Amino acid sequence: DIVMTQSPESLAVSLGERATINCKSSQSVLYSSSNKNYLAWYQQKPGQPPKLLIYWASTRYSGIPDRFSGSGSGTDFALTISSLQAEDVAVYYCHQYYSTPPTFGQGTKVEIK
Amino acid sequence: QVQLQESGPGLVKPSETLSVTCVVSGYSISSGYYWGWIRQTPGKGLEWIGTVYHSGSTYYNPSLKSRVTISVDTSQNQFSLKLTSVTAADTAVFYCARVNSLAYYSYMDVWGKGTTVTVSS
Numbered sequence: 001d002i003v004m005t006q007s008p009e010s011l012a013v014s015l016g017e018r019a020t021i022n023c024k025s026s027q028s029v030l031y032s033s034s035n036k037n038y039l040a041w042y043q044q045k046p047g048q049p050p051k052l053l054i055y056w057a058s059t060r061y062s063g064i065p066d067r068f069s070g071s072g073s074g075t076d077f078a079l080t081i082s083s084l085q086a087e088d089v090a091v092y093y094c095h096q097y098y099s100t101p102p103t104f105g106q107g108t109k110v111e112i113k
Numbered sequence: 114q115v116q117l118q119e120s121g122p123g124l125v126k127p128s129e130t131l132s133v134t135c136v137v138s139g140y141s142i143s144s145g146y147y148w149g150w151i152r153q154t155p156g157k158g159l160e161w162i163g164t165v166y167h168s169g170s171t172y173y174n175p176s177l178k179s180r181v182t183i184s185v186d187t188s189q190n191q192f193s194l195k196l197t198s199v200t201a202a203d204t205a206v207f208y209c210a211r212v213n214s215l216a217y218y219s220y221m222d223v224w225g226k227g228t229t230v231t232v233s234s
Binding site: 051 | 158159160161172174175176186196201210213216217218219220221222224225226
């Protein structure tokens with residue numbers, strides 16, 4: 001199984017500041033023939049299910065604000081919130097769907113400083 | 114608007130079978146996509162359990178395969194999960210989700226709210 005490791009476990013950022021979450025996969029999730037990274041990001045607020053933010057490592061899902069962006073390739077990825085809003089307080093997960101079984105990172109908790 | 118809603122027993126005794134159902138509204142399961150089950154525990158985080166296609170084809174996580182059965186009922190627009198021989202380690206929030214049609218292990222774009230199942234005597 002591909003192991004997904006996120007860092008940091010938690011971070012506190014001031015409102016309006018940038019937050020960056022990292023995700024590293026134990027093997028590449030870049031499919032060479034399509035040049036696509038099989039990686040997604042989800043946001044989970046307390047008491048709610050995960051919500052898809054990003055897929056193909058950098059494609060925002062429908063309705064997701066453009067302050068959320070994904071980057072990276074191969075084994076190293078990042079989710080950036082360019083200007084943290086109060087409603088962004090949540091746990092964020094990365095997810096690889098390059099190979100089965102699909103696996104998730106352990107989560108990064110984002111809080112307001 | 115696609116919505117998924119899980120229903121489950123809440124409490125299951127050890128060694129018994131856990132059954133959870135997901136009713137889909139706003140989209141016909143027969144129209145496409147895969148439909149999956151994911152569970153979340155404090156200890157192991159998010160774990161993919163398995164996926165079903167409207168044809169009835171199923172795909173399971175090898176770690177759970179011996180105990181899992183997923184089925185689909187297109188006439189009721191729902192799909193179900195059965196997990197046998199449960200232990201306390203199976204206590205979790207169970208989510209159903211729509212899986213992108215790329216592959217049965219692809220990203221999940223719509224999730225149910227989840228149902229908590231506790232295994233305890």
